[in-house]
Amino acid sequence: MIVRYLLAALVAGLFSGALMTAAQEARVVPLILHAEEFEGGEETAPATDGTTPTTGGAATTQEHSSFGAVLLDVASYLSPVSVAYAHEGEAHEEGGIMFGMSRFSGTLLANLVTGTGFALLLAGFSLVSGHPITVANGALWGAAGWLAVHMLPAIGLPPELPGFPAADLTQRQIWWVATVLLSAGGLYLLFLKPGIVAKIAGIVLIAAPQVYGAPQPSDISSNVPAVLGAEFAVAALATTLFFWIVLGLALGFANEKVAKAA
Amino acid sequence: MAVSTTSSVTLSANDRLVAGVFALLLGAFLVFGAGLANSAVLHDTAHDTRHSYGFPCH
Numbered sequence: 001m002i003v004r005y006l007l008a009a010l011v012a013g014l015f016s017g018a019l020m021t022a023a024q025e026a027r028v029v030p031l032i033l034h035a036e037e038f039e040g041g042e043e044t045a046p047a048t049d050g051t052t053p054t055t056g057g058a059a060t061t062q063e064h065s066s067f068g069a070v071l072l073d074v075a076s077y078l079s080p081v082s083v084a085y086a087h088e089g090e091a092h093e094e095g096g097i098m099f100g101m102s103r104f105s106g107t108l109l110a111n112l113v114t115g116t117g118f119a120l121l122l123a124g125f126s127l128v129s130g131h132p133i134t135v136a137n138g139a140l141w142g143a144a145g146w147l148a149v150h151m152l153p154a155i156g157l158p159p160e161l162p163g164f165p166a167a168d169l170t171q172r173q174i175w176w177v178a179t180v181l182l183s184a185g186g187l188y189l190l191f192l193k194p195g196i197v198a199k200i201a202g203i204v205l206i207a208a209p210q211v212y213g214a215p216q217p218s219d220i221s222s223n224v225p226a227v228l229g230a231e232f233a234v235a236a237l238a239t240t241l242f243f244w245i246v247l248g249l250a251l252g253f254a255n256e257k258v259a260k261a262a
Numbered sequence: 263m264a265v266s267t268t269s270s271v272t273l274s275a276n277d278r279l280v281a282g283v284f285a286l287l288l289g290a291f292l293v294f295g296a297g298l299a300n301s302a303v304l305h306d307t308a309h310d311t312r313h314s315y316g317f318p319c320h
Contacts, residue, residue, distance in 0.1 A: 002273070002280060006285055006288075024310065028310075032310055095306040110296045110310075110311035113295065113308075114293060114296040116292055117290070117292030118293060119289070120285040120289030121286060123282075123285045123289075124284070126282070127281050128282035149315075158316070159316035160313065160318075161313065162319075164320075166318070172318035176317070236315070236316050237316070240315060
């Protein structure tokens, strides 16, 4: 029986991860690719048709038309978050995509793994807390997962595009993980524990990391246009909400299948 | 939510805890690997996913 519930989570996670890939390709990935044209200086971004007029400005036109040392100087003048820093950890000569896959299949694989991971976390949370996930409440479980993993951490660390200024990676990851854990615990107390004390404790847990504050970069200048950042933050939150609601419903459906088969 | 009468979890409390903890550990491992692990290969493979999910990246 244990294995069946884990398999239910696996199926729901793979299904949601596959759908998430489609949603990402529609809106989020194009914005990432667009932002990468502004990231750093060495990328030979082709002077794409739509780019130059919309972003406007002589500086942009110049960046697109000239390459090499001059551009590197301009880029480092415009922002400390360029070239070396923006590409830190993204060194394609050292890294590269697993098994020589294409960028898309790498994203698909990562989405399947992430989807399965989140499905197992949601199922594990439900099993340990003793509150079953069903088709009827699956969307709410999914929405709660989205709040804990995406919306509440995004208050301190909004979804970032490549080339965005950011504080030290390790510090951000620590804050992010702590916020997800505290938010999940807080939502559990708020929604699933009766009693006014539990509700207040839940709100305190959710607020604590926000009051403490996320690590912020000292310099917020960036080559990436702000409009792209705003569009991306909304697109990322919208697609992850879609992912979590599909995941909650799929997990509820799979759980009911398992329970009926038992 | 008083709707879950038709399909409560059909596991004993002990089995439920074992399954739940195992699911939490495996799920955390997968999410960590795809979203947070500081490996160049994992980073590059999951790059677009990490940004899309709002994982701290770069």
